Amino acid sequence: MPPPPDSLVAALARAVTGRLGHALGPRLERRLDALLAEASDLVWTLDARGRITYASPAAGRLAGLDPAVMRGLPLASLLPAEHRQTFEQLLRHVVGGDAGDRWTCQVPSARGETFEFEFVIRDARHDAAVRGLVVTGRDVTERNVVAARLRFEALHDPLTGLPNRALLVERVNAALIAADGRRRQSFAVAYLDLDGFKAVNDVLGHSAGDTLLKLVADRIIQTLRIPEPGRPTGPIRGPRRGPPADTLARVGGDEFVALLHHVDHPAGALRAAERVQAALSDPFEIGGRDVHVAASVGVSIGPGAYTAADDMVRDADIAMYRAKRSGDGRVRLFDQPMHEAMAARLRLENDLRAAIERDQFTLHFQPIFPAGRRGVQGFEALVRWQHPERGLLTPDEFLASAEDTRLILPLGRWILREACRQLRRWLDAVPSLPANVLSVNLSALEILQPDAIASLQQVLADTGVPPRLLRLELTESLAVRDPDVAIAFCRAVRALGMSVGVDDFGAGHCSLSHLRRLGVDYVKVDRTLLDEAVQDAAARGILRATAMVAEALDLDVVFQGIERREHLVMVAGFPRSFLQGYLLSRPVPEVDTWRWLRTPPAGEEVQHGHR
Numbered sequence: 001m002p003p004p005p006d007s008l009v010a011a012l013a014r015a016v017t018g019r020l021g022h023a024l025g026p027r028l029e030r031r032l033d034a035l036l037a038e039a040s041d042l043v044w045t046l047d048a049r050g051r052i053t054y055a056s057p058a059a060g061r062l063a064g065l066d067p068a069v070m071r072g073l074p075l076a077s078l079l080p081a082e083h084r085q086t087f088e089q090l091l092r093h094v095v096g097g098d099a100g101d102r103w104t105c106q107v108p109s110a111r112g113e114t115f116e117f118e119f120v121i122r123d124a125r126h127d128a129a130v131r132g133l134v135v136t137g138r139d140v141t142e143r144n145v146v147a148a149r150l151r152f153e154a155l156h157d158p159l160t161g162l163p164n165r166a167l168l169v170e171r172v173n174a175a176l177i178a179a180d181g182r183r184r185q186s187f188a189v190a191y192l193d194l195d196g197f198k199a200v201n202d203v204l205g206h207s208a209g210d211t212l213l214k215l216v217a218d219r220i221i222q223t224l225r226i227p228e229p230g231r232p233t234g235p236i237r238g239p240r241r242g243p244p245a246d247t248l249a250r251v252g253g254d255e256f257v258a259l260l261h262h263v264d265h266p267a268g269a270l271r272a273a274e275r276v277q278a279a280l281s282d283p284f285e286i287g288g289r290d291v292h293v294a295a296s297v298g299v300s301i302g303p304g305a306y307t308a309a310d311d312m313v314r315d316a317d318i319a320m321y322r323a324k325r326s327g328d329g330r331v332r333l334f335d336q337p338m339h340e341a342m343a344a345r346l347r348l349e350n351d352l353r354a355a356i357e358r359d360q361f362t363l364h365f366q367p368i369f370p371a372g373r374r375g376v377q378g379f380e381a382l383v384r385w386q387h388p389e390r391g392l393l394t395p396d397e398f399l400a401s402a403e404d405t406r407l408i409l410p411l412g413r414w415i416l417r418e419a420c421r422q423l424r425r426w427l428d429a430v431p432s433l434p435a436n437v438l439s440v441n442l443s444a445l446e447i448l449q450p451d452a453i454a455s456l457q458q459v460l461a462d463t464g465v466p467p468r469l470l471r472l473e474l475t476e477s478l479a480v481r482d483p484d485v486a487i488a489f490c491r492a493v494r495a496l497g498m499s500v501g502v503d504d505f506g507a508g509h510c511s512l513s514h515l516r517r518l519g520v521d522y523v524k525v526d527r528t529l530l531d532e533a534v535q536d537a538a539a540r541g542i543l544r545a546t547a548m549v550a551e552a553l554d555l556d557v558v559f560q561g562i563e564r565r566e567h568l569v570m571v572a573g574f575p576r577s578f579l580q581g582y583l584l585s586r587p588v589p590e591v592d593t594w595r596w597l598r599t600p601p602a603g604e605e606v607q608h609g610h611r
């Protein structure tokens with residue numbers, strides 16, 4: 001760290017003379033000059049009225065004057081006219097006892113260049129070595145250039161050179177402020193996501209993907225009011241100088257956001273967004289190939305009730321998501337129903353968070369029966385939310401939201417712990433509990449956590465439950481989407497002594513041979529397969545084949561959703577099968593589980609459906 005400028009001068013002065021100022025003799029002044037000769041900082045000492053008593057060689061070089069000639073001149077007279085007043089004011093403050101502020105001004109050199117200097121004035125009149133005011137000026141031209149470059153980099157996307165999200169948000173906020181009180185002057189935020197970009201990246205490689213993004217940016221810019229570089233644009237508040245320039249930002253891999261000024265609400269905004277979309281309809285030529293992309297676009301319109309740019313961008317994003325999901329390629333406007341759906345979702349999210357803290361969840365248990373034999377094989381734990389206002393909620397009312405918000409992770413931990421506590425209670429009363437007596441569902445997100453197995457072990461250790469009592473159900477979709485994770489998980493779970501099965505088999509694309517690779521103990525057939533089998537002979541064949549292959553693979557089969565006698569008829573006589581469904585029993589609270597646990601163990605042939 002260089003010493004602060006005033007002490008530098010004072011120290012030099014002391015070193016050279018022991019005294020600086022009016023009495024500085026020519027010989028000593030030369031020595032000070034020699035010491036400061038190479039310094040790029042400008043140094044002056046002034047008397048209390050601002051007249052120069054000493055000027056350093058660099059100060060002389062900048063002004064193109066001999067430092068000796070400068071002596072006696074008011075320093076203000078050497079500054080550009082527009083800065084004189086500021087300087088004199090600062091000087092008065094310092095003389096009046098204030099600490100000197102930093103002050104930046106542009107100074108033309110004698111050779112016609114312009115430099116940016118940061119000046120500091122210090123009062124060193126009390127210092128016997130100086131007895132005056134010390135003004136130092138540091139050339140910050142370079143520093144400012146670097147700062148400007150850093151600011152540019154912080155606010156722009158390196159690939160396309162477009163503004164990034166931070167700059168977009170800055171500009172949308174500026175538009176909101178400018179529109180304040182002028183609600184009729186609308187502007188729009190259009191959120192655009194390319195459809196099919198990933199395929200380009202995967203098939204043609206990343207550099208083709210990069211090229212495509214740049215070409216897309218160029219095409220979109222053509223449809224916006226963005227002037228050529230160098231052409232001035234109207235300020236946002238300029239009523240008569242035309243609308244301000246639109247902004248196109250790249251905010252993610254294949255996501256762009258345009259800020260469109262002065263649009264008619266809502267038709268004009270939609271037209272502008274459609275123009276953007278249409279611009280991408282012609283193919284792009286990349287590496288001699290025609291590449292087609294489309295874009296889903298969502299639009300939000302300001303100012304409306306918006307007060308924050310983030311909200312406007314988020315709403316355009318939600319509308320874009322709707323456009324994408326509808327798959328019809330239309331531009332979507334963020335509207336009231338979307339707003340309400342989002343508000344409801346936010347409420348649910350907040351409620352969920354609070355519910356986890358307030359312990360509002362409970363487990364219900366649906367018995368699973370071995371086909372053709374008495375007693376229960378076990379239960380499936382199914383989570384319920386005792387909502388303070390809405391009553392008992394089933395998972396279809398909150399689970400998707402818990403997964404989207406990752407709240408399923410704390411909720412899942414609670415479920416597993418509660419399931420083990422339940423096992424503990426049963427075990428204390430019924431020491432001869434059958435193996436695999438309780439099945440617990442796990443969401444894909446839980447299994448994808450790197451510590452999934454470790455936290456399972458922790459729960460087992462904490463509750464002292466023998467692992468053989470527990471079964472875990474994975475979703476079929478995880479088994480298909482992330483087979484490696486699923487295989488590793490199944491292996492680890494079985495090594496710990498638990499059993500594991502695939503849920504909702506037949507709803508997706510999981511094959512029986514895939515199950516074998518997974519290494520699971522049982523498979524739960526999806527309810528829709530049973531319904532189809534009732535209707536259709538071919539589906540009945542599939543159901544039967546599933547049961548046979550499962551047996552050949554040494555897997556148990558659980559038929560769930562046994563709702564009607566026809567379902568029961570469909571599965572009658574299948575080997576190694578188990579039954580679960582409303583016809584046999586709905587999920588029940590803990591108190592109702594005891595009667596099954598205390599019935600004699602399975603063994604006898606029975607007719608199901610008479611419970």
Ligand code: C2E
Pocket residue numbers: 366381382383394395396399412415440441442443473503504560561562563580581582583587
């Ligand atoms: P699932 O794992 O397939 O669970 C079976 C669902 O089918 C349960 O719904 C059950 O009440 C219902 N069900 C049982 N028998 C019948 C029947 O005969 N007819 C009909 N129509 N439905 C029947 P529930 O409790 O609403 O759970 C729905 C889904 O939510 C579960 O499907 C499971 O995927 C998930 N889920 C439930 N509890 C948990 C949990 O603790 N953790 C996780 N991760 N997911 C859970």
Ligand code: MG
Pocket residue numbers: 380441473503
């Ligand atoms: Mg299940």
